Amino acid sequence: SxxxxxxxxxxxxxxxxxxxxxxxxxxxxxxxxxxxxxxxxxxxxxxxxxxxxxxxxxxxxxxxxxxxxxxxxxxxxxxxxxxxxxxxxxxxxxxxCEIKKLPEVSKKIGIDMGLKEFAICSDGYREANPKYLTKSERRLVKLQRDLSRKKKGSNNRKKARLKSSKLHEKIV
Incomplete structure (x- = not known):
């Protein structure tokens, strides 16, 4: 096969x-x-x-x-x-598939990636930093803590592992 x-x-x-x-x-x-x-x-x-x-x-x-x-x-x-x-x-x-060549662009812009603000462009545009990752990581820590307290082989452990892996999938 x-x-x-x-x-x-x-x-x-x-x-x-x-x-x-x-x-x-x-x-x-x-x-x-x-x-x-x-x-x-x-x-x-x-x-x-x-x-x-x-x-x-x-x-x-x-x-x-x-x-x-x-x-x-x-x-x-x-x-x-x-x-x-x-x-x-x-x-x-x-x-x-065939790779298409992109057209030449004369306009250029600089982007500064930061922690306080997600991105600051050279034309003055600022993008706020969403705090999704830290929120999700805190929730993941709690779910993993709950998982570690479950008895191995139990159905509740399977449910907790599934919740943890679903959130982990969202983060990654």
Whole structure:
């Protein structure tokens, strides 16, 4: 199958990198308890295609409903389906397309990124710094504290881990 062939190619690449440069380290095995699961499949003779907010993947009989975030032009090369620790599934599509050259612009502007204010432009425009990150980090600390107090293997711990991973996904 294509998924197994891709896994084999990834393993070969990892071994080549290891023998080329020892500082990279020996290839690591995936843990059974890993919260990040994914598989990659190639598009051969149109086995992967998108039609009306649905995607067709090889080995699956029915089409899967998706939320497509941006349109793309080009040929689909491969597709990676991954599950985040929050339980959500994501599809990353590798597309072969032409790169368009941007037009030359004569107007230039300088932007100073800061802590007090998010950005100050050379034309005088100032953007206030939203404090979303610090608020979210405080909430994450509380959720992780709650998680650490739950008994291992309990359903309440699973619920707390899910809450924590959902917030972590938002932050990252």
């Amino acid at each position: 294509l998924a197994l062939a891709n896994a084999q190619m990834d393993l070969n690449k990892a071994y080549k990198n290891f023998f080329r440069d020892k500082s990279i380290g020996f290839p690591k095995f995936k843990s059974k308890k890993s919260n990040y699961n994914s598989y990659t499949t190639n598009n051969q003779n149109g086995t992967v295609y998108i039609k009306d907010e649905h995607i067709k993947l090889p080995k699956l009989k029915s089409m899967i409903k998706i939320k497509q975030h941006r349109e793309f032009n080009g040929i689909i090369k491969s597709c990676t389906v991954s599950q985040a620790s929050s339980g959500k599934y994501f599809i990353s599509i590798l597309v072969n």
